[in-house]
Amino acid sequence: MLNHHTHLLLASASPRRRQIITSLGLPYTIGVSPTDEEAVQALYRGPADGLAQWTAAHKALGALTMPESQGTLVVAADTTVLLDEQVLGKPRDEEHARQLLRSLRGRWHRVVTGVIVCALKDGQITMFGASQATPVLMRPYSDAEIDAYIASGDPMDKAGAYGIQNPDFQPTERIDGCYLNVVGLPLGKLTELLARFDVQPLAPHVSDPACPCCPWSTRSLKNEATHV
Numbered sequence: 001m002l003n004h005h006t007h008l009l010l011a012s013a014s015p016r017r018r019q020i021i022t023s024l025g026l027p028y029t030i031g032v033s034p035t036d037e038e039a040v041q042a043l044y045r046g047p048a049d050g051l052a053q054w055t056a057a058h059k060a061l062g063a064l065t066m067p068e069s070q071g072t073l074v075v076a077a078d079t080t081v082l083l084d085e086q087v088l089g090k091p092r093d094e095e096h097a098r099q100l101l102r103s104l105r106g107r108w109h110r111v112v113t114g115v116i117v118c119a120l121k122d123g124q125i126t127m128f129g130a131s132q133a134t135p136v137l138m139r140p141y142s143d144a145e146i147d148a149y150i151a152s153g154d155p156m157d158k159a160g161a162y163g164i165q166n167p168d169f170q171p172t173e174r175i176d177g178c179y180l181n182v183v184g185l186p187l188g189k190l191t192e193l194l195a196r197f198d199v200q201p202l203a204p205h206v207s208d209p210a211c212p213c214c215p216w217s218t219r220s221l222k223n224e225a226t227h228v
């Protein structure tokens with residue numbers, strides 16, 4: 001039985017994921033074991049939609065090797081941007097960021113986040129995973145706006161070279177679904193996975209009609225999620 005494991009270990013260096021998971025009201029610590037994402041992704045065989053969950057599973061397994069994972073539920077996630085089924089990762093450099101932002105301009109694409117919750121107890125690994133896709137339409141930003149955004153440094157640690165939450169660039173025109181999924185952690189899916197371990201969030205529920213899948217208010221998080 002794993003239902004006493006209410007302490008979470010978030011296997012992520014992403015400040016966005018930290019901020020989002022905090023809203024669950026559950027105690028957590030951060031424990032990141034370095035994962036060679038490129039090497040892990042090169043081994044993947046399957047549809048592009050599954051890549052994020054595959055990568056998240058490797059991040060989670062890496063965290064299970066850390067002593068501080070003992071007695072915790074490990075949570076890991078990975079976010080990919082898919083344009084015509086082509087995976088756009090993080091930009092290698094500024095020129096690559098420019099190419100990615102130009103290719104996304106005015107286009108619908110999908111942001112897929114894979115989430116894993118797992119635990120190791122008495123030699124047994126229990127792992128549940130899920131992914132979610134959010135269709136996103138970019139606005140027709142200009143080349144000058146791209147240059148200013150790249151100069152800000154914000155795109156460099158983000159899949160597809162953009163942050164939907166960036167208050168200056170505001171790259172998107174419309175999204176069809178979960179906002180927090182785009183920022184890197186779909187709260188609704190995470191809650192479903194935690195429930196498989198009999199873990200319930202402690203934060204008070206505030207339903208948000210703007211998000212079809214998150215049981216918590218994403219509105220306040222949206223406001224807070226700028227600048228991370």
Ligand SMILES: Cc1cn([C@H]2C[C@H](O)[C@@H](COP(=O)(O)OP(=O)(O)OP(=O)(O)O)O2)c(=O)[nH]c1=O
Nearest residue numbers: 012013014078079158159162163164182183184
């Ligand atoms: C599309 C998009 C991505 N992102 C971020 C989410 C992820 O942090 C990042 C994609 O890279 P990931 O490899 O998913 O995550 P990470 O390297 O930042 O963190 P870790 O592996 O330690 O958990 O891009 C945004 O913040 N806003 C967006 O609009």
